Amino acid sequence: xxxxxxxxxxxxxSVTETxxxxxxxxxxxxxxxxxxxxxxxxxxxxxxxxxxxWTARCEAAFRHLKHALTHHEVLKLPDPNKLFIVTMDGxxxxxxxxLAQQEGPKLRPVEYMSKxxxxxxxxxxxxxxxxxxxxxxxxxWTHYLLGRPDFSxxxxxxxxxxxxxxxxxxxxxxxxxxxxxxxRRLEAKDKVTFVEFKLVxxxxxxxxxxxxxxxxxxxxxxxxxxxxxxxxATGHFGYKKTTTNLLQQFWWPTMMRDAKLYVETCQICQRxxxxxxxxxxxxxxxxxxxxxxxxxxxxxxxxxxxxxxxMRYVYDIVGRFSKxxxxxxxxxxxxxxxxxxxxxxNWVRDFGLPxxxxxxxxxxxxxxxxxxxxxx
Numbered sequence: 024x025x026x027x028x029x030x031x032x033x034x035x036x037s038v039t040e041t042x043x044x045x046x047x048x049x050x051x052x053x054x055x056x057x058x059x060x061x062x063x064x065x066x067x068x069x070x071x072x073x074x075x076x077w078t079a080r081c082e083a084a085f086r087h088l089k090h091a092l093t094h095h096e097v098l099k100l101p102d103p104n105k106l107f108i109v110t111m112d113g114x115x116x117x118x119x120x121x122l123a124q125q126e127g128p129k130l131r132p133v134e135y136m137s138k139x140x141x142x143x144x145x146x147x148x149x150x151x152x153x154x155x156x157x158x159x160x161x162x163x164w165t166h167y168l169l170g171r172p173d174f175s176x177x178x179x180x181x182x183x184x185x186x187x188x189x190x191x192x193x194x195x196x197x198x199x200x201x202x203x204x205x206x207r208r209l210e211a212k213d214k215v216t217f218v219e220f221k222l223v224x225x226x227x228x229x230x231x232x233x234x235x236x237x238x239x240x241x242x243x244x245x246x247x248x249x250x251x252x253x254x255x256a257t258g259h260f261g262y263k264k265t266t267t268n269l270l271q272q273f274w275w276p277t278m279m280r281d282a283k284l285y286v287e288t289c290q291i292c293q294r295x296x297x298x299x300x301x302x303x304x305x306x307x308x309x310x311x312x313x314x315x316x317x318x319x320x321x322x323x324x325x326x327x328x329x330x331x332x333x334m335r336y337v338y339d340i341v342g343r344f345s346k347x348x349x350x351x352x353x354x355x356x357x358x359x360x361x362x363x364x365x366x367x368x369n370w371v372r373d374f375g376l377p378x379x380x381x382x383x384x385x386x387x388x389x390x391x392x393x394x395x396x397x398x399x
Contacts, residue, residue, distance in 0.1 A: 030093050041069045048088045055091045059137035060117035099124060099131035107167050111156045120160035136163045166255050166291045191245055193225045199240035202227055229274045236274040249273050250285045262286045312344040316374045320381040340370050359390040
């Protein structure tokens with residue numbers, strides 16, 4: 024959407040047009056400071072139980088939002104290596120907060136957050152409203168502010184670990200059977216030891232292509248810490264980006280599998296990430312056929328037992344109107360041609376061709392050979 028189209032947006036003349044304007048501005052709400060508070064008069068006007076009355080407050084909110092979207096301050100990309108600063112403002116009808124970071128002599132905003140004050144909070148004291156504002160801001164930005172243990176902030180440059188993390192790693196090495204055996208051989212200068220492993224200041228490293236990768240023992244708290252460092256602190260990227268970050272610094276035997284599970288179960292990603300697939304369609308029951316033999320359903324069933332004739336699967340044909348079924352034994356290696364032959368011998372010969380066939384779209388049901396067979 025161009026700046027001109029926002030600047031020239033006409034004044035809404037109805038609830039529908041007001042909702043359209045709010046839908047557009049709401050998409051960019053993270054770029055507008057205290058968006059919910061500014062938009063409150065328009066939000067109230069868009070309710071169905073509110074009489075249409077375009078007041079001066081609505082006009083001011085309309086103009087404010089258009090100006091904010093066409094003159095907004097460019098947001099700063101978050102830097103996980105810098106401190107995050109949250110400033111909040113709780114007023115009578117809404118709450119607002121700004122996530123910022125220091126850049127030179129001034130603070131640069133990273134993201135704005137605003138919400139309408141819940142009706143049950145309106146009668147509360149100013150102290151309670153401010154406390155509620157703090158709670159909502161910390162919850163909204165938990166992946167920046169609360170997403171990792173206190174000592175994880177020391178993971179700034181390559182392997183500059185806090186003493187707590189180092190002690191936990193050394194302790195966990197003793198409990199990990201695989202890595203403790205490698206350390207034992209390294210300390211004993213065993214010739215059988217893998218040459219790519221090195222022991223530096225009691226920490227185990229794996230060297231690949233001239234790069235050192237910290238070996239993380241089998242302790243859930245430690246692996247979750249480093250997974251979070253490569254996923255949460257870098258912006259909640261997907262599996263590929265997370266594993267790329269991991270492979271640059273860390274190693275453990277099940278790292279790729281653990282990273283996939285961590286990303287798939289990340290609550291922030293599940294809640295906030297946009298859908299990458301089209302929404303599922305509305306499920307509707309199939310129409311009931313008007314007469315017997317008009318429509319069939321077909322499927323294959325695996326009996327898990329092979330008889331003496333080499334038959335393991337059952338080809339079932341069921342009339343959708345009468346529920347009359349015929350079950351035909353068939354081998355596991357049956358091709359489309361063989362299935363069509365069974366269909367002709369066990370159904371068409373006695374009842375003729377149906378008008379429609381319902382299947383699970385097995386490749387043996389979707390082949391072009393079925394069209395040729397129906398045309399014969």
